[in-house]
Amino acid sequence: MVWTPFTRELHCRKGLRYASDLTDKEWLLIEPHMPSQPKRGRRRKTDLRTVINAVFYQLQTGCQWAFLPKDFPPSSTVHYYFKRFSCDGTLKRAHEALY
Incomplete structure (x- = not known):
């Protein structure tokens, strides 16, 4: 990918707590795949x-x-959801939506 001013702005992660946090646009892509x-x-x-x-x-x-x-939920809660989302395919669907 060539870094142009447009692509730099598109992929900018400024303003997020951590570089791994989802942007609003990324969340909108995977939110439909989350369990209700x-x-x-x-x-x-x-x-x-x-x-x-x-x-x-x-x-x-x-x-x-x-x-x-x-500032994240308790590690036991996060680990529970990680195992659940790994087993039921939620993480795979989220990855495909983001990809």
């Missing part, structure tokens, strides 16, 4: 965008789950 609120039982309180940002942070940095920064 459960119809029965307790409603989800965890924001899935924050969970995905935490998963991407862990995958990008290679840090241990326990060393995720404190």
Whole structure:
């Protein structure tokens, strides 16, 4: 890819907490692939965008789950969603949508 002023602006990650965080445009691409609120039982309180940002942070940095920064949900919650999304294909669909 040639870096032109247009492509630099398109791929700019300024203003994000971490370079691995999703931009609003990227989130709009993968949001339809995220599971909806459960119809029965307790409603989800965890924001899935924050969970995905935490998963991407862990995958990008290679840090241990326990060393995720404190501004993400608890590491046990993020790890639960990582395992769930890996098994049910959500991460694969999100990757294909972003690709």
